[in-house]
Amino acid sequence: MPTKPETRTTSDLIVDVRDLSVHFDLRGGSLSRLLGRDTGTVKAVDGVDLTLRRGEVVGVVGESGSGKSTLGRALLGLVRATGGSIEFDGRDVAGLSRRELREVRRHIQMVFQDPNAALNPAMTVEQAIGDALRVQGVRSATERRTRVVESLERVGLSPVELFLDKYPRDLSGGQKQRVVMARAIINGPSVLVADEPISMLDMSVRAKILQLMLDLKQQLDLSYVYITHDLASAKFFCDRIAIMYLGRIVEIGDTAEIFAHPRHPYTQALLKAIPNPDPSVSVARDLPRGEIPDAARPPLGCAFHPRCPLATATCGWESRDLRTVLEEHWLRRGADVYAEESRILGDLSALDEPATTAVLGKADPAAATELVERIRAENPDEPMWRGVTSIDQTDAGVAIAFHDGTDPALRRDGGVEVACVLYGDEGPDGAEAGTGAAAV
Numbered sequence: 183m184p185t186k187p188e189t190r191t192t193s194d195l196i197v198d199v200r201d202l203s204v205h206f207d208l209r210g211g212s213l214s215r216l217l218g219r220d221t222g223t224v225k226a227v228d229g230v231d232l233t234l235r236r237g238e239v240v241g242v243v244g245e246s247g248s249g250k251s252t253l254g255r256a257l258l259g260l261v262r263a264t265g266g267s268i269e270f271d272g273r274d275v276a277g278l279s280r281r282e283l284r285e286v287r288r289h290i291q292m293v294f295q296d297p298n299a300a301l302n303p304a305m306t307v308e309q310a311i312g313d314a315l316r317v318q319g320v321r322s323a324t325e326r327r328t329r330v331v332e333s334l335e336r337v338g339l340s341p342v343e344l345f346l347d348k349y350p351r352d353l354s355g356g357q358k359q360r361v362v363m364a365r366a367i368i369n370g371p372s373v374l375v376a377d378e379p380i381s382m383l384d385m386s387v388r389a390k391i392l393q394l395m396l397d398l399k400q401q402l403d404l405s406y407v408y409i410t411h412d413l414a415s416a417k418f419f420c421d422r423i424a425i426m427y428l429g430r431i432v433e434i435g436d437t438a439e440i441f442a443h444p445r446h447p448y449t450q451a452l453l454k455a456i457p458n459p460d461p462s463v464s465v466a467r468d469l470p471r472g473e474i475p476d477a478a479r480p481p482l483g484c485a486f487h488p489r490c491p492l493a494t495a496t497c498g499w500e501s502r503d504l505r506t507v508l509e510e511h512w513l514r515r516g517a518d519v520y521a522e523e524s525r526i527l528g529d530l531s532a533l534d535e536p537a538t539t540a541v542l543g544k545a546d547p548a549a550a551t552e553l554v555e556r557i558r559a560e561n562p563d564e565p566m567w568r569g570v571t572s573i574d575q576t577d578a579g580v581a582i583a584f585h586d587g588t589d590p591a592l593r594r595d596g597g598v599e600v601a602c603v604l605y606g607d608e609g610p611d612g613a614e615a616g617t618g619a620a621a622v
């Protein structure tokens with residue numbers, strides 16, 4: 183599958199994100215208490231490279247908590263980057279004053295998921311859309327009305343007279359999202375960042391709104407960053423797709439290539455999770471093992487390794503994975519086995535501190551060593567055991583040591599870039615390293 187040309191030219195690129203980080207410091211704040219954390223840093227976006235060319239639709243896809251919205255908000259300067267740069271049409275967004283940022287926001291607009299939250303219930307359609315013009319300094323009420331009418335016609339809300347005086351409560355979900363679109367395009371932007379723009383709409387109107395967005399793209403020469411957890415809509419809508427996991431892009435490339443030949447095990451799992459319209463075809467819907475981990479305490483090595491069916495010995499296995507495996511073992515074996523074995527291994531809370539060694543069962547090291555060996559023998563295919571280098575009886579208990587993990591960077595593999603030890607020059611194929619994520 184051929185990929186699009188990789189050369190960056192100034193005129194070609196409209197958004198150029200390099201090594202972007204957005205870290206939230208949780209120390210002591212009320213949000214951290216709300217989230218049950220009292221210290222630490224959430225790396226919501228962590229070293230992301232992304233480009234958007236004129237006329238292109240780039241999808242940012244991942245589960246809840248992967249950092250998609252934070253990335254989108256950073257593009258508009260709605261959250262502050264803690265590292266890296268975001269260039270919009272050659273200007274670094276981070277270095278702009280508030281006035282300059284307002285000017286940039288004329289050219290780059292955001293469409294949010296929930297049209298109810300995006301529209302003020304006390305404003306009519308005309309007021310809501312006209313307000314975006316007022317903010318940009320359009321003082322003439324006549325000009326505002328003319329442009330609001332034009333904008334409503336563009337988004338298919340006609341005859342416009344029926345809509346101008348309506349309040350959000352008078353409109354359907356699809357109509358509300360059309361009003362949001364009308365407001366987003368009224369100042370003639372060149373980029374729209376659309377954050378789950380259809381996920382709160384009825385199935386019947388989702389395709390229509392996506393089609394509207396494609397029509398607007400053609401008519402108004404727009405480019406989109408399309409943020410979604412839904413690969414199926416991304417397939418329909420996007421030229422390229424970036425798959426995000428825990429603040430990082432783990433795979434990026436042309437949509438057709440990603441669907442035809444997904445490399446990263448996470449991309450493969452997301453693709454398997456797309457519901458199949460044919461009920462006779464049964465596919466695994468669930469992603470393997472558990473939910474996306476806490477971004478304030480990411481797994482060692484590759485962040486996806488605890489859920490990865492293909493994880494190798496050096497993908498980052500550690501103490502917390504051991505705890506998960508022990509708990510899964512006890513869930514399978516029941517309360518009596520749990521009572522007996524947890525007594526031998528003692529308190530597991532030391533395993534919560536990420537480490538490549540773990541010591542358990544101080545009271546009876548011999549019994550603890552025998553028990554860990556037995557648990558391993560019962561389920562030898564559990565991928566975590568590949569990461570264990572030794573299980574030794576010591577005076578302090580059974581000492582379990584893991585390989586040091588690898589945290590793979592994005593590397594080119596055929597038509598995509600992928601961050602996984604199975605690909606690129608770190609992988610068994612020995613393929614050549616890529617030229618940098620942003621050049622996809």
Ligand SMILES: Nc1ncnc2c1ncn2[C@@H]1O[C@H](COP(=O)(O)OP(=O)(O)OP(=O)(O)O)[C@@H](O)[C@H]1O
Pocket residue numbers: 206213224225226244245246247248249250251252253411476477478
């Ligand atoms: N202001 C904030 N302070 C602290 N942590 C935050 C803040 N905003 C987001 N986060 C955290 O950053 C991580 C990424 O969140 P983000 O909302 O960007 O993910 P997402 O992929 O867009 O998820 P969703 O689809 O649920 O919106 C999460 O762990 C989230 O809890």
